[in-house]
Amino acid sequence: MVQLMNRTDNETKATVSPMEAPVREAAKPVVYDTKQLNLWYGSHHALKNIDLPIRENEVTAIIGPSGCGKSTYIKTLNRMVELVDGVRTSGEILYRGRNIFDAKYSVEELRTRVGMVFQKPNPFPKSIYDNIAYGPRIHGIKNKKILDEIVEQSLRGAAIWDEVKDRLNTNAYSLSGGQQQRICIARALAIEPDVILMDEPTSALDPISTLKVEELVQELKENYSIIIVTHNMQQAARISDKTAFFLNGEVIEFDDTDKIFQNPADQRTEDYISGRFG
Amino acid sequence: MVNPTTRERASVQELIAKAGNNKRKKVIEKIIPIILFLIAGVSVLTTIGIVATLIFETVTFFRQVSLLSFIFGTEWLPFSNKEPKFGILPLIVGTLKITLIAVVVAVPIGLAAAIYLSEYASDNARRVIKPVLEVLAGVPTIVYGFFALTFVTPVLQTIIPDLKIFNALSPGIVVGFMIIPMIASLSEDAMSAVPNAMREGALAMGATKFEVAMKVVLPAALSGILASVVLATSRAIGETMIVSLAGGSTPRFDADFTGSIQTMTAYIVQVSTGDAGYGTPIYYSIYAVGFTLFLFTLLMNFLASRITKRFREAY
Amino acid sequence: MRITEQQPGVSKRYIDQTSVSKRMDGRKITNTVFKTLFFMATLVALLVLGILFYRILSQGLGFLSADFFQNFASRFPEKAGIKAALVGSLWLMAVVAPVSMFLGIGTAIYLEEYAKKNRVNDFIRMNISNLAGVPSVVFGLLGLTIFVRALALGNSILAAGFTMSLLILPVIIVAAQEAIRAVPQHVREASYGMGATKWQTITRVVLPSAIPGILTGSILALSRAIGETAPLIVIGVPVIIHFLPTGVMDTFTALPMQIYDWAKRPQADFQQVASAGIIVLMAFLLLMNSIAVLIRNKFQKRY
Numbered sequence: 001m002v003q004l005m006n007r008t009d010n011e012t013k014a015t016v017s018p019m020e021a022p023v024r025e026a027a028k029p030v031v032y033d034t035k036q037l038n039l040w041y042g043s044h045h046a047l048k049n050i051d052l053p054i055r056e057n058e059v060t061a062i063i064g065p066s067g068c069g070k071s072t073y074i075k076t077l078n079r080m081v082e083l084v085d086g087v088r089t090s091g092e093i094l095y096r097g098r099n100i101f102d103a104k105y106s107v108e109e110l111r112t113r114v115g116m117v118f119q120k121p122n123p124f125p126k127s128i129y130d131n132i133a134y135g136p137r138i139h140g141i142k143n144k145k146i147l148d149e150i151v152e153q154s155l156r157g158a159a160i161w162d163e164v165k166d167r168l169n170t171n172a173y174s175l176s177g178g179q180q181q182r183i184c185i186a187r188a189l190a191i192e193p194d195v196i197l198m199d200e201p202t203s204a205l206d207p208i209s210t211l212k213v214e215e216l217v218q219e220l221k222e223n224y225s226i227i228i229v230t231h232n233m234q235q236a237a238r239i240s241d242k243t244a245f246f247l248n249g250e251v252i253e254f255d256d257t258d259k260i261f262q263n264p265a266d267q268r269t270e271d272y273i274s275g276r277f278g
Numbered sequence: 279m280v281n282p283t284t285r286e287r288a289s290v291q292e293l294i295a296k297a298g299n300n301k302r303k304k305v306i307e308k309i310i311p312i313i314l315f316l317i318a319g320v321s322v323l324t325t326i327g328i329v330a331t332l333i334f335e336t337v338t339f340f341r342q343v344s345l346l347s348f349i350f351g352t353e354w355l356p357f358s359n360k361e362p363k364f365g366i367l368p369l370i371v372g373t374l375k376i377t378l379i380a381v382v383v384a385v386p387i388g389l390a391a392a393i394y395l396s397e398y399a400s401d402n403a404r405r406v407i408k409p410v411l412e413v414l415a416g417v418p419t420i421v422y423g424f425f426a427l428t429f430v431t432p433v434l435q436t437i438i439p440d441l442k443i444f445n446a447l448s449p450g451i452v453v454g455f456m457i458i459p460m461i462a463s464l465s466e467d468a469m470s471a472v473p474n475a476m477r478e479g480a481l482a483m484g485a486t487k488f489e490v491a492m493k494v495v496l497p498a499a500l501s502g503i504l505a506s507v508v509l510a511t512s513r514a515i516g517e518t519m520i521v522s523l524a525g526g527s528t529p530r531f532d533a534d535f536t537g538s539i540q541t542m543t544a545y546i547v548q549v550s551t552g553d554a555g556y557g558t559p560i561y562y563s564i565y566a567v568g569f570t571l572f573l574f575t576l577l578m579n580f581l582a583s584r585i586t587k588r589f590r591e592a593y
Numbered sequence: 594m595r596i597t598e599q600q601p602g603v604s605k606r607y608i609d610q611t612s613v614s615k616r617m618d619g620r621k622i623t624n625t626v627f628k629t630l631f632f633m634a635t636l637v638a639l640l641v642l643g644i645l646f647y648r649i650l651s652q653g654l655g656f657l658s659a660d661f662f663q664n665f666a667s668r669f670p671e672k673a674g675i676k677a678a679l680v681g682s683l684w685l686m687a688v689v690a691p692v693s694m695f696l697g698i699g700t701a702i703y704l705e706e707y708a709k710k711n712r713v714n715d716f717i718r719m720n721i722s723n724l725a726g727v728p729s730v731v732f733g734l735l736g737l738t739i740f741v742r743a744l745a746l747g748n749s750i751l752a753a754g755f756t757m758s759l760l761i762l763p764v765i766i767v768a769a770q771e772a773i774r775a776v777p778q779h780v781r782e783a784s785y786g787m788g789a790t791k792w793q794t795i796t797r798v799v800l801p802s803a804i805p806g807i808l809t810g811s812i813l814a815l816s817r818a819i820g821e822t823a824p825l826i827v828i829g830v831p832v833i834i835h836f837l838p839t840g841v842m843d844t845f846t847a848l849p850m851q852i853y854d855w856a857k858r859p860q861a862d863f864q865q866v867a868s869a870g871i872i873v874l875m876a877f878l879l880l881m882n883s884i885a886v887l888i889r890n891k892f893q894k895r896y
Contacts, residue, residue: 078786080782080785080786083782083785085709085710106300106304107785107788108300108303108788108789108790109300109788110788111785111786111787111788111789112291112294112787112788113291113788115786115787116786118779118782118783118786120779122777122779122780122782122783123783124780124783124784124798125780125801125802126801134784134787134789134797135787135788136290136293136294137797138784138787138788138789138790138793138797139293139294139297139788140294140297140298140299141290141293141294141297146293150290184783187783187787188786188787190290191290191291191294191787191788192289192290192291194291303790303793306790306792307790307791307792310791310792311703311707313699314699314700314702314703314707315703315707317695317696317699317700317703318699318700318703318704318708318717319717320696320700320759320762321696321700321717321720321721321724321762321763321766322716322717322720324724324735324759324762325720325723325724327735327739328727328731328732328734328735331734331735331738331739332731332734335738386634387634387637387638390630390631390634390635391631391634391635391638393631394628394631394632394634394635395635398628398631398632407635407639410638410639410642411638413642413882414638414639414641414642416813416816416817416820416878416882417642417645417820417875418819418820418821418822418849418874418878419820419822419823420820420822420849420852420853420856420871420874421645421649421820421852421871421874421875422645423853423856424649424852424856424864424867424868424871425645425648425649427856428648428652428856428864429644429645429648455638455641458638459638462635462638484613484617486620486621486623486624487624487628488620488623488624488627488628489620489624509726512726515728516727516728516729516730516731517728518728518729518730518822518823519822519823519849519853522823523853523856523857543728543730543823546730546733546734546827547730547823547826547827550733550737550826550827550829551826564734564827565734568730568731568734571728571730571731572727572728572731575726575727575728575731576723576726576727578726579722579723579726580723583722
């Protein structure tokens, strides 16, 4: 588990440019370090020379227009992108110092440490309880008492315990879309991951559910490092500490969220956040 | 809030590490695909088994009977004591008679049903008719055979007094009814796949539903319809029980539909129910006939898949 | 609207609306006539089914008695019973169901979840669709050569069961493939995202969702195996059996075999016995189909 907690997140508002990626003394440790990552779908060059250091207990937002590679990038972080045929990569992504593309590093092990929440709520067609217990169970935890505890704790962590505690045995598909998404977050929390990847988690939700998920993200960063892809710039501004702006498969700018939104260094970033395209 | 530090039990990640069944998982992940591949291989083995069996025993047959007299012979007299003759043409003619009648019966009715279902029928009518067609397709052929022998033949005899008890007409018609559901449902699938925009385009110019069906939907769905007819024909060629029960066992090389005939399939059944000794030419002849039958149906299936591929509409 | 004369300054009209209107009535009549024709053709198919059921019920119901279920085959129609055939068919299903489902579901999982797009797998796919078109009597020849003779299983339940399993294998594979394909990709992704392995994802997420569809398809395929006669005749399944099988290596007879034998007999009484046998067979099929429909309705998809 992440041991570094209760830090104020304002501590590290120093500018970090993607090319230098310096580890300053005040900065939190890097969880994910992407170095010269390239990715191709067949002949399509989807990610170009990405360098991105992502730090512990922060919310890192990835923004950019459709097709800029932001979704591809986040799916590369837990190697889900490889479910598509014909994907090739070069460069490396270091997760806690280990290259995730290393042949000895199993994807299952990586994904046990790195949880994911998807664009569309995708609970299993099982009971709420079984949804949450899925992760611990597949990883060999069978003790009913411990499972009960994990389920409660995860549902509380995802701020949905009070809404579902009386009907843990009903099918997760009987819940509303917003509730389903928080069930999916709880499901990811159940294996107490180190990092949570969120791929446009609110794009299929109504405004009230979106707000709940955003509040949840704020709470979760106490204990988790969160990387969130969003096409909603206000959302990025509201909830993230750092923001990376992707365009045509490249990182145009990566900096403190305040800096990106108030005083971007690159003209293209300014054009995008001011709504001139995308 | 999750707070891993103030909890009495170990963290989930620690529990997972302790459960540590990674090695077993890795072995399973390696072995399962191999096992599944082997299982999938059974279907290939089945085909190989069929082809090998047929070829092997057929070759044995042709050691005893000349290939030319088999292919071009117009007499099939395997049980003759004096001089057995193995010319397959009469059996092929018998099969073709049944197939011809079946197709003549099934194509108009099947297509009409398909057009009705896809262009005219209300949702409610469709909900009733489609399951009934499914039931029609699910009736065992032995039941159809019994029906042909005990009902259709007597009824036909009142219309055609010359009709023999065993004939080509009655089983042909019943085989036709058996394949109607196949033509109807496959053709309907093809017609339903025609996009509604095409229909609306014609309807908006004042075409009637009939004109839309004939001039827009049928041409667009033609490949699917053709494929369904070819597949149904293949079924008719391979149909066994109906023709065994109602067609008779007289291999004949003529164009008569009212008298007893014999198809390739019915001959195999006749020999199987009799007591032809293992190793005799009669025993091997069922493989030669089976092989011929197999080639016929293979050709039809091949044709059907070519039609669907070649004319696949790109809407 | 009727436009009969040309307005000055308006370009010439190529469509004469008067004649269009005149022809319209005829076209409408054609439409109605053909609609009726198409409907009648559909009715013909349904009518045949009705006559078939009526004939068989009216002929056979009189022979359905407790004795009919308790007697073995007999030379005398009034003593003929279906016991051996009914029990034999159940034995046959006891072999066919597990064998065909094991092979069919295994193949479907391979093709849908593991098979990459390459020549070997394309060949397997093409082979399955071709196998579906092979006449059942040819499967009988396969069974006779391989199971009855080469493996020396004789005309046992096992030999017949293996033959029937291969016959319905393509149907089960296709049904299982469709059911597996219907499980949405995003549910698989959720499982992989939790660190589940492929096999864990298949057994814990994909199969539980696909099982109703697989079962429905399998039951329908099994009901085809129950009604099949030709392969049994070719592998030499006897008809007159006066004992019940006690194991899969025993000789047996089956419902369609028994019906075939009765139907062939010239005496009119045996036609009624055959009808009674058909009622039993059809009742059996109806039961299986109802179960399949029940499963389908109970586990409607909830995605």
